[in-house]
Ligand code: C2E
Ligand code: CA
């Protein structure tokens with residue numbers, strides 16, 4: 001028997017996983033509500049919600065569990081919302097709500113209710129999983145008069161909420177301005193890559209038992225002709241979104257390798273670490289590209305280290321692991337960066353070909369005051385050592401922190417207390433002077449507030 005036209009329409013307008021209206025149905029419904037509200041002079045709110053860190057859940061626990069979570073979220077939200085509000089799944093981990101007759105204040109109350117409804121953990125095969133989300137709100141007629149316009153602006157507001165970690169955010173023209181500015185900046189970054197506006201600074205990693213500098217981390221900077229030096233947090237996330245991260249990472253690796261070659265020639269024995277982004281790890285071409293660059297710069301692969309994060313691996317662990325193994329076989333070393341902040345899976349940690357973990361600065365910087373952080377740092381050091389890994393503490397800002405880390409048998413430390421990130425020439429002179437200063441520094445607290453970072457460094 002042929003399905004009826006209404007059944008067919010139902011099929012193409014329903015999300016098969018959650019049985020909620022899909023994007024197409026939501027858009028039609030929003031247009032309908034806009035028309036009706038324009039006639040009655042009323043508002044309509046559109047809320048767009050995106051889950052935080054859903055990808056990690058999906059990849060640590062498997063797609064089936066991820067699907068189950070989305071279904072449970074759909075059910076919970078459906079039971080929270082009453083008509084005339086319409087809930088839809090836009091795709092992936094994005095949901096949306098059309099709330100007819102709802103102005104800015106009501107929409108904020110609704111967003112807070114939705115977030116509260118998600119607070120209770122979800123039960124996935126006996127495992128309790130906490131879910132967080134960010135919601136963007138756009139209003140008819142204030143923020144747009146068409147469904148497409150409102151959807152785009154609710155999306156912008158959602159990203160603003162995510163960045164600000166504020167739970168929800170109402171669209172503002174400033175966000176539009178910001179997003180236009182970001183687009184402009186991206187165009188400029190593309191040019192910066194070829195116009196020599198990027199440069200690297202290097203921050204030493206100091207061995208806590210010998211006081212020797214065993215390695216440096218290369219950190220990118222952008223000398224913008226108008227805005228001055230721009231820090232990576234302002235442009236790396238954008239580069240990741242636009243695909244510019246691939247050429248940018250290759251630029252960083254190339255520049256770091258040229259510097260490695262110079263240090264190698266000077267007889268300076270240090271490892272140089274470069275940060276890889278999530279997308280770099282998913283690229284099957286990266287191992288070959290790296291091999292080519294190592295050869296052309298005549299650098300011994302053991303001199304180079306790559307820093308990766310747990311969340312980057314979790315995007316596609318099988319692929320990341322295969323690429324890591326290829327690069328490991330070439331003689332490159334790996335460190336897990338920001339350890340403790342990601343969705344870590346100990347099972348993976350054991351299987352990864354890494355030689356070092358870097359404890360995130362959020363745990364390290366407060367150890368003199370915070371007993372909980374001491375416990376976390378101590379356990380991480382023990383865990384690392386039990387797995388045969390070197391442990392580096394990041395964000396060391398005081399002598400007391402350094403002293404406690406040494407007592408906890410942490411292998412190495414990096415932070416403003418030893419040195420700010422330095423330009424290549426400053427670092428080369430720093431290395432020449434550092435052993436004696438570091439030995440003194442490890443032995444006893446400096447007088448007053450001075451530290452060896454008082455050597456020329458970056459302005460904070
Ligand atoms: P990260 O990899 O965790 O790098 C360490 C960051 O901590 C650096 O910030 C460094 O300047 C800062 N830092 C060092 N010591 C201290 C300290 O004692 N206290 C505090 N509060 N901070 C300290 P920076 O250079 O602004 O870089 C920020 C992030 O940008 C890096 O975090 C990394 O994730 C990313 N990044 C930097 N360069 C690159 C790059 O070439 N490629 C990629 N993909 N990402 C990069
Ligand atoms: Ca790093």
Ligand code: CA
Nearest residue numbers: 337338358394
């Ligand atoms: Ca880090």
